[in-house]
Amino acid sequence: MDRYVWSWAACIYLRNHPVYGPLLGRASAAPLDYSMKLSEEFEKSLSARWDWVERDWKLFVDDFDFGYQPESNLVAIEDVAQGIRESGLSEFTLDTDCAKGWQLARCYLKAGEQVEIHAQGTYVVRSANQEAWESSPDGITYEYHRRMPLGKLLGGFVSTDTSAPLEVFGVGKQAVYEAQRDGWLLFRVNEPVGQRLDNSGTLQVRGRITSSRPR
Known part of the structure; x- marks a missing residue:
């Protein structure tokens, strides 16, 4: 069952990805070849960017x-992300849409660097019985998801090292994050993905790299 489920998950991921979807479409165009040739050709088309496929x-x-x-x-x-790495920026601002998933900030961190993060804004994370649930970046402690308040601002760190897992951490109104590896920062609000459709509003996230390491 696990193999079956993960296969369909990969289909959803690849079919809907703005970069890999067209490549899959060309590889699976009629007439279909039900041998391993289709998979081999598709994998070959992704080989040069496989690290990004994994991220x-x-x-x-x-x-x-x-x-x-x-x-x-x-x-x-x-x-x-490649442009962010080359830019060498030490500060960023991101208007985070609370109805969407992970959103990339213009921030590239090197191992050992710290970033000081501040967030502000009020947004609706759920409408129940025609009553809006308003949240700040710290979230609503009336309900929890993955052991953190509903609506709390989360940070994510994707490493250049593709063997490293995605790091997810709570941000709230402010936080300091120290990178253990080189990589990029992303943000989203804490809520089950199927419940974000009724969200509205944005919150402003500001960040500044505070370490003295040369960039």
Whole structure:
């Protein structure tokens, strides 16, 4: 069963990905070849960017659950992330849409660097019985998801090392994060993916790299 489920998850991921979806479409165009040739040709088309396939897959798997909507939750970071790494920026601002999944900040951290994060804003994380549930970046302690308050701002760190797992940490109104490896920061609000569709509003996330390590 696990192999069957993960195979369909991979189909959803690849079919809806803005970069890999067209490649899959070309590989699976009629007439279909039911031998291993199709898979081999598709894998070959992805070989040069396989590290990015793995990074986006980790973000997909973290959020994949009942009610998953690819158009608002599937993340493709390759093109933007490479530009961020080359930019050498030490500060960033991100208007985080609370109805969407992981969103990439313009922040590249090297191992040992710290980033000081501040967030502000009020947004609706759920409408129940025609009553809006408003949240701040610290979330609503009336309900919890994955052991953190509903609506709390979360941070995610994707490493250049593809063997490293996605790191997810609580941010709230402010936090300091220290990178153990080189990589990129992302943000989203804490809520089951199938319940984010009725969210509205944004919160502003600001960050500044505070370490003195030369960039």
